[in-house]
Amino acid sequence: MPIAFPPSPTRSLRPARRPGRPAGPRRTALRGAAAAAALALAAGAGAAPAAADGGADERTLTVAISQPVDTLNPFLAQLLISTSIHKAVYDPLVAYDAETNEPTGALAESWDTSEDGLTWTYTIRDGMTWTDGEPITAEDPAFTFNAMMEDSEAATANGNAVANFEKVTAVDDSTLEIELAEPQATMLSLDVPIVPEHVWSEVEDFGEFTNEDFPVVGSGPFTITGHEPNQSITLEANPDYWRGAPGFERLVFRYFADKDAEVEALRKGEVSLAAGLTPAQADSLEGQEGITVNNATGKRFQAFTINPGAQTQDGEEFGDGHPALQDKTLRQAIMMAIDKDELVENVYGGYAEPAEGYIPKRYDTYYWEPEGEDRLDFDPDAANAMLDEAGYETGDDGVRTSPDGDRLELRMHVHNDRPDYVSMGKIFVERLADIGIEVDNRTVDPGVLSDALYDAEYDLIWTGWSVNPDPDYVLGIHTCDALPEEPGTMRGDAYFCNEEYDELYERQLAEWEDPEQRAEYIKQMQAVLYEEAVVNVVTYANTMEAYRSDQIASTQVQPDPGGNLWGQDGHWSFSMAEPAEGGQDAGGGPSGWAVAGIAAAAVVVVGGAVLLVLRRRAATAEDRE
């Protein structure tokens, strides 16, 4: 909206004739009053904090989180923060052990399988109650699973868990029976929050229910008592939890949008635990008094995939991947050009492990390493020799050409919001140049990257998964079944399809009787994946965390030893944490510093005003003379 600057005025707004008010005294008096009021406010507040602190025995564990909660409804929640909170509120049927990651009883104390592997019977533990005092029976898991099978909105977040279920019934109060369509080996890793039937049967629309009737009725070691959106979630201990009451009375998750601010809050003691630190942040906290840094083995792998020629399930080819990449020799040569140790050192500052198989080292049941001649270790000379032999000729500009005459210029898509991928991408450009491949580095918005992936308009692309103790899902995304039915609808992330791999996948999924045999199949699958060099895992980054050892005396990592505290498969780090003797909590009301801080701010403001007034009066006095 255009507005005129006033031209040189011809008259002032307020007529000059109007008698002026006395300038000095009255205004000064006003300012003085304001100052006095501010000081009184600050002084009066001095008495308040004692009342706000609550009982001396109430101990609070404050955890810094980097994501706001999406929803507290466990049927809808997608974000790690929300599912982690739900793990502390709703026990599953079977949990993952804190030390070994192996299945361990939760709501179910034991289980049995029929001869054909199609019927699973779970015995529900006796004497457990919901936090409102109602008993926990087999009706509750039956209700939960049936809701997910019947109501597509209730299946939004965890529907994959019940995809193979035929029928779920509560035979009696302590017996739950699940009938399957096909045998499946993952019946002890159904990581689904079980909700109380007597509360949720009243819910009309699972898709709209927010689950914010506090306190939320749950079965876990904590129950949600408050949620300030985008700020904090407060949980109170459940004294009747069947494993025993947790050590802390209160668990608060506090949201930070900025990682550096989060680290400062830990340094100051406002939060007890901060996770997801960068190597630099972890280094800066190392050795500080009252802070313990936990360098944990990671659940995540970092990988790049090579477009092997995208096709649909019907074999229709689409996209515009570089044709030469359909040659396994070229894909393996690319792998051999990469120095994983260099990535570990230069990208992660040593806080990572060079990767071997698809499943991270922390899961030793399924961990696999290539041996002998199968290894595709860093060896640019051998890679060059392989390419020479396969007919990839080097041109005058140092870039090779495929036997079919296509110049080896590859597009590489990198997530611009992941600093580690960005750094690795830069190293890749140099390493691939060493074997005569020119890389067009496209460091882009994740949305652009995702479009390129689903349209198969890429050559190399970065990816990574957080692997659960049961790796079924991350293995399943590379079966032929995960190829898109029509372009753009893929379930997987690599357009990988291999008959041998698929057969092994079916076998491991059906192998519910013998866990060792199943692990063997899973290792063989990784061997196939490694040799085909379409999905290439380069590192397992560590999880860097730090906590206040003057607030948390002890806690539980998963797996033990070497595991992490945040993002566990379970609630162990929260429920088993013990408060430090005589430590100062992160929580609590406005402290003495609140008063001091506000007073300091008031002094600055009032002082500035007084200074101005004094100077003005001095100036006016000069005028008078």
Place this chain on the structure above:
Amino acid sequence: MKKGSALTRSATSGAAPPEQGAPGPGAAPEGPGPTGPSRAVRVLRYLGGRLFTAAVSLAAVLVTSFFLFRILPGDPVRAMTEGREVTVEQMEELRRQFGLDRPLWQQFADYCLGVLRFDFGTSYQYRVPVAELIAERIGPTVLLAGTGTVVAALIGLVLGTRAAWRRGSAGDRITTAVALTLWSVPSFWLGLLLIVVLASGVGWLPGLFPTSGMATPGVEGAFDSALDVAHHMVLPVATMVAVVYAQYLLIMRSSVLDEMGADYLTTARAKGLRDALVLRRHAVPNALLPTVTLIFLNLGRVLGGVILIETVFAWPGLGSLFYSGLRVPDLPLVQALFVLFASAVIVMNLLADLVYPLLDPRVRT
């Protein structure tokens, strides 16, 4: 003086509103008084014109908002389920819930009908009506940005006036230099610096303020809560004020400088008024006009304008909401916020247009 004036003019041209076409500064001299009935007509025409322009802008914003965010690359469902163990059926179910499986024209029609009822749909991520989310977050943003704008304007006006009145003095040079330096500082960096020094504490200095957030969980009672929020507000407001007060200072300084040579000031001095009175009664009221416009324009931007500060201090306002919505993209949420931010600017501009004639009689003609 002229040199200084020119300098500040160019420095602030970005913030200054463009010249209005009519009535120009050199318009024909006004008659001795209002010219009867035609005056009411003129006022109505002025009002009608402004309202019409605002309505057209608003309609354009509504339409743009729908298409703008659909041009963004990426797919909300894929982004939301990234890293989750989902089946193809689950993704289709999400698409159905969000209405993304319907043809674009139908989505657009739904959007338009919804807007007419002030219904912007349900947020993909948070699963609650967008209007509820905005209602929750608008308070903190208005509190933070409103306080910041008022404080920055006051400081800027006072310092700007003083700097102009003593132009060329050491005080003027220092004030202006400090303001310009702070203006060029990135707000998130300054915020972090304040957190490190004043919240964490450095050396002997204890941490005086909370590192971030708006309230300490578990604080109850009206007085305690107010105190707690005030305590949390100090650093973000200080950051905001430090970064933005320069524009008020510079506008005010240049406006006062423009008045300095005016005859009416000489007259006032000739009447024997004290210097301070000449400044306060005569120069400042005239110089305030462009600054008032600037304040109105900035009030319009208050809603969306402090996103970086909200992020650093984890302030639960609209800025951080917008940021979290853009990453998905959470279409209903970002559409509604875009409309809200844009209409705030439009409405404030309209208000400025309407208030201006009251402040400046010359525009009324």
